[in-house]
Amino acid sequence: MTATVTVRKASTDDIEKLYDIIQGYARQGIMLPRTREMLEEQIETFVVAEFDNVLIGCGSLTRLGPDLVEIRSLGITQGYKGQGIGGKLVDFLVEEARKQQIVKVMALTYEVAFFQKNGFTVVPKDIFPEKVWRDCIHCKKQYCCDEIAVLKRLD
Numbered sequence: 037m038t039a040t041v042t043v044r045k046a047s048t049d050d051i052e053k054l055y056d057i058i059q060g061y062a063r064q065g066i067m068l069p070r071t072r073e074m075l076e077e078q079i080e081t082f083v084v085a086e087f088d089n090v091l092i093g094c095g096s097l098t099r100l101g102p103d104l105v106e107i108r109s110l111g112i113t114q115g116y117k118g119q120g121i122g123g124k125l126v127d128f129l130v131e132e133a134r135k136q137q138i139v140k141v142m143a144l145t146y147e148v149a150f151f152q153k154n155g156f157t158v159v160p161k162d163i164f165p166e167k168v169w170r171d172c173i174h175c176k177k178q179y180c181c182d183e184i185a186v187l188k189r190l191d
């Protein structure tokens with residue numbers, strides 16, 4: 037099935053579906069919520085996976101510093117997991133980072149094994165000071181963060 041899955045940059049036409057996927061996981065506490073306005077403002081940072089013209093996954097790449105980006109909002113809709121689509125999205129995002137000549141791609145996640153399969157290694161969270169000031173201040177778990185930091189170096 038993965039042969040017919042395509043990954044592309046998102047457009048404003050995708051906002052409603054992106055919102056649904058992210059809200060679904062935000063309700064489960066495994067993703068930070070994004071408003072439609074935020075999605076519109078940040079749409080250029082998003083990529084989507086499609087199968088038969090149906091949007092089945094998404095992810096985004098946020099700049100945290102001169103040499104560091106973070107993968108955020110990575111999610112596959114139920115029924116499509118475990119078929120290589122998350123891996124394709126990560127590959128696409130890593131290529132985007134490479135094009136921007138950024139050497140460090142990180143994520144904060146509960147899905148450590150998935151990221152390790154995609155070439156990331158576990159690192160201490162405190163090596164990412166920029167991250168703390170950008171997004172964690174809006175998170176309910178700011179003072180009790182239980183996510184794991186993973187990093188892929190492209191140099």
Ligand SMILES: CC(C)(COP(=O)(O)OP(=O)(O)OC[C@H]1O[C@@H](n2cnc3c(N)ncnc32)[C@H](O)[C@@H]1OP(=O)(O)O)[C@@H](O)C(=O)NCCC(=O)NCCS
Pocket residue numbers: 061066107108109110111112113116117118119120121122123124143144145146147149150151153
């Ligand atoms: C995490 C997520 C994006 C992975 O996407 P996916 O399409 O299911 O993953 P893939 O099929 O590309 O898996 C790639 C590899 O990782 C492995 N993998 C995926 N999820 C795994 C898990 N939870 N535990 C262990 N291994 C896992 C797969 O077995 C596969 O290994 P293989 O290449 O040896 O077969 C998806 O499960 C998801 O949407 N989860 C909920 C949202 C979430 O937690 N997002 C992460 C936020 S940072």
